[in-house]
Amino acid sequence: MRDEDFGYFISVMGEATSHRQAPDSHLAKYRGVLPDVLLGYWQQEGWCGYANGLFWTVDPDDYKHLLDMWLADTVFPQIDNYHVIARSAFRTLYAWGEKYNQKIVVSCPTGSFVALMSKLKAPSNNPDLAIQTFFAMSDKERFDLEDGQGEFLFERALAKLGPLDESELYGFEPALFVGGTASLEHLVKCNLDVHLTVLSRMRS
Structure with a gap:
């Protein structure tokens, strides 16, 4: 049964328009590495595309080599070991730190990174709540991209x-x-x- 936060995410984004089951081996691999509530979403929902591909939950293994390339020569690998848990249609990657449970956003369209640097080394008191909040705060405009006239693409x-x-x-x-x-x-x-x-x- 979906929790309230993921249920709200679905009410905003709609049911998945693409689906791939997350194997038990991946749930075991990431147990104790990523928050339990995220693994629960994987188990219940799989890795999915929502809103016709605007937003995707993903297998971190598929993105490890890409994230390593993008984080090379930045401070982030010295702070935590990050795993991509979601991405947008426009090349924005959402990565989660396994030690401190803080999120960084890799904006590949602009070649930039978004993070609360003051909090990256502050362990989250409630990793599950942090994941739930990430999904509950989702909306389509957050994952969309504007053109030069401010119109969504x-x-x-x-x-x-x-x-x-x-x-x-x-x-x-x-x-x-x-x-x-x-x-x-x-x-x-x-x-x-x-x-x-x-x-x-x-x-x-």
Whole structure:
């Protein structure tokens, strides 16, 4: 049975539009590494895409090599060991620290990181509540991206480029942090692994 926080997440995002079951081996692997409530979501819901691929819960193993590339030469690996637990359609990764249970956001479109640096070394008093809060505070605009005129892009990208599967994302060509424009005309559907690898190399 869903808890109140995940139930609210579903009321906002809708039921999953894509689903992959999380194997018992992964639940065992991450027991004691990531919060129990997150593993409960994996067990009950699986790894899923929501709102036609706007937001995804993911297998951290699929993203480890990508996260390592993006965090290289930053302070974050010295603070904690992070695991990607979710991502957006527009290349934003949400990573969770196993030691302190604090979140960092890797904004691949802009080549930037979002984190409360003062709290990254402060252990969460209630990791389960922190995960529940992350889902309960979700809304579609939070995971969407605005164009240069302040208009949200996802629904227009979905209509133009078609839905995403779990190996795909919407990316800008050229990339925003090398002078690209945040517009529908510059959005393309990309292979997630290839695109994030190329972007990581471009910013190094």
